[in-house]
Amino acid sequence: MTTEPSPEILSERIIVRGVHLELTPAMRQAAVDKAARLLRHDDHIIRIRIDLEMDRTSGLDDQFIAKGRVEIRGPDLIASMHSEDVYKSLDQLVDTLDELLRRRHQKRVNTRNDERRQAPEVLHGEK
Secondary structure: OOOOOOHHHHHHHEEEEEEOOOOOHHHHHHHHHHHHHHHHOOOOEEEEEEEEEEOOOOOOOOOEEEEEEEEEOOOOEEEEEEEOOHHHHHHHHHHHHHHHHHHHHHHHHHHHOOHHHOOHHHHHOOO
């Protein structure tokens, strides 16, 4: 069971910013709370960056864009979600990043436990 990270650690590891949008304290807190969920996957996550953007070029639908980047050992995980509500975009973004982290972890476990990588004596019980 993991412990909740302290607010100081969260403020160091989670960066939230608004692009063409003034972030309210409620928006910032919602983003930090949702992004903190991603930290439970891996202690090696260096930083999580979330950009909440208002797209003024489109019509009435899909006005808000939430972009996320998880900086981790190896290639960074990047996702972007569009929605008419900033909180909905944020929810979808965190769900997508959560799925990417799960897939990355499962891929690493499967590669590590691949039978083709095992020594023959381990596979067949020979000494």
